[in-house]
Amino acid sequence: MAIETRPFDPSAYLDSREAIAAYIDAALEDGDPAFILDTIGVVARALGMSQLARETGLAREALYRSLSDTGNPEFTTVLRVLKALGVRLKAEPARADA
Numbered sequence: 001m002a003i004e005t006r007p008f009d010p011s012a013y014l015d016s017r018e019a020i021a022a023y024i025d026a027a028l029e030d031g032d033p034a035f036i037l038d039t040i041g042v043v044a045r046a047l048g049m050s051q052l053a054r055e056t057g058l059a060r061e062a063l064y065r066s067l068s069d070t071g072n073p074e075f076t077t078v079l080r081v082l083k084a085l086g087v088r089l090k091a092e093p094a095r096a097d098a
């Protein structure tokens with residue numbers, strides 16, 4: 001008997017700024033650039049690419065392209081998107097000095 005599964009859609013759980021920040025933070029902790037970009041893309045699509053385009057001043061098509069699997073956005077684009085998503089990057093020590 002085969003087990004029937006459905007694709008996991010993380011956007012269904014992104015219902016608050018805190019959830020969005022935690023999701024992006026987990027991707028940043030992982031450190032994989034492709035995963036980080038995918039995570040930002042999931043959040044962007046969940047909140048609406050048209051609204052994000054208005055808030056960032058970037059074209060919707062350019063956002064889709066930049067945040068796609070083959071995208072390679074400039075860091076300024078990433079920062080503009082994160083700001084429009086209501087999150088910010090924060091630096092903290094990776095390890096305690098002995």
